[in-house]
Amino acid sequence: MGHLRRPRTGAALLGRRRALSAPAAAGPLVRLLSDRLADAASDLWTDEDTVEIQVPRDKIVDSLRTLRDDADFGFFFLADAAAVDYGVGNWFEVVYHLYSDRHPTWLRVRVKVDRENPVTPTITSLWEGAMFHEREMYDMMGIVFEGNRDLRRIYMSPDYRSFPQRKDFLLPDDAADSAAAGNRPLERPETWDLSKLEDAAAHRDEPGGPV
């Protein structure tokens, strides 16, 4: 079993490291964004390999079109589109990740969507491949994409009536929060039948008794 043990020698030398500033490589993209998308992009933030902007809902299609078609941006590939629920009373967010072969970082575009009236424009006119992403977001979060030709449920059956990835949708076995909390038999010792246990304990030391 010796070879199965993790060697930990020297592991203490590997301290926690976190890139606190934007890598120099992201500089040209940051300049371009503040240059050409100044009226749309806000909250610019960079990570070790991601540049992030926030775009208002009504400008998202135009901004993404600029990012895709402008030769200096060249974000031709939609890597991911996902929805995030920030909880009841807050908002939804649709997050697009884009890839360009001209920039060494990913670009993350965040769009805030109202939680009470979750409607946002579709981007299937830009990338047809956003269709399954948007259908999944509709299915899981209930975000409606205006102008999408095929906004059906994709995983759940068509007659399903809830949106399972919202934060106020609880899993049935989430014992801490669900209606079943505290009602499980193991948590009510007064219902336990302990007589057999006591019986066994009384006879434990006898030869041939329960072990």
Next chain:
Amino acid sequence: MTTTRSRPGPEQPSEEPRIPDPIALDAMATAAPRQEFFGFDIVPPPDRPPQTEREMEVYTLGDGEMLVNMGPQHPSTHGVMRLVLKVRGEVVIDIDPVLGYLHRGIEKLCEEATYTTVLTYVDPMDYMSAMHNEHAPAIAFEKLYGIKAPPRAEYIRALVVELNRVFSHGLMMGFLALDIGGLTPILYGFINRDEVVEMLAAISGQRMLFNFFRVGGVNFDTNDEFMSRLGRWRANVLDTIEMNEKILTENEIFRARTRGMGTLSGKQAIDLGVSGPNLRASGVPFDVRKAHPYCIYDQLEFDVITQPEGDTYARYMQRVAELKQSIHLIDQIVDKMPHGPVQAQVPGIIRPRPGRAYAAIESPRGLYSVYAISDGGPNPYRFRMRDPSFISLQSMPKLLPGHLIADTMAIMASLDPIMGGVDK
């Protein structure tokens, strides 16, 4: 969890329900009994009014057209999926993939799990490339936590994911032949696959769902059994592949069944979000290992392979070329592997600072990415996985029309979708 949660209240009926009442649907469904025709289910128009423009387009039948269900348990659908084919005679006109038969809600489960246990939940997603499934979350969580895996751990990671790619691509060759009607290549594919799987079992302790990656490293260092199995496999793997390739690549029937079938242009492929070998087979040199080098791929020598044609045969040739490339990469990794620890020091329960991280890797099926959000608690606030085969399936309605029903298998097998990943 720092988030406040409330019990779900009773559903408020809205003025215009988007989805019709299920009881009314049941009544409609029983009113129109299904017809049967020589074992085929003839699908009646859906038991409810079409909800969308596209659904109307698919389910409206013209003269001499009919709908045929392929699946959900057709052996060629690589899992449980239903394709609704609209056919005229034997020619496919339109197609509507129906997904969700394997949906397990892994994203939701992962949001309830701690960062360490998330890595066990993602394994059964794309069960042909479980190592890749663990790789992306591991990178994302390391970014969130601000830690780096030790160099030896990075090399072991690269080694196991390339081994996983070898068996995934090797099996794809077999499955493609199987769907066309050749039984032998799948058996040869499984010879190779079993050797790799036993090797990975020697290092991780599991045969299919490895649970090998950890936040900040890997679970075990290499051991003698793994290394000796690797050496024995490496000595004859090229012969096994060549044996398999000889049956297929120059085979007249195989070429007739695959050349010019399901051609996807590079522009179309980008538009549809197709990635990985399928995209490169259409001539687009996009490989995450080169585009955004993660792990140790910036220290390895390899080129992005592409094929110009974009048809089923090109996608097959792309897999073969990448298989050989992976073996070349494995040689380099084993050569350069440094000594040292394989696990950085991390606490049992990780609580990263609030933040967001995106990690993308190149899985055998394409761009597999994870977007994780931390709120400072012990489990991810949001855990999003982008599965490449799910997105690649969108190209089916573009690839199939005009081909025969029998060719749908070949075209679909060339995309290499795995339903465990598609349905999450």
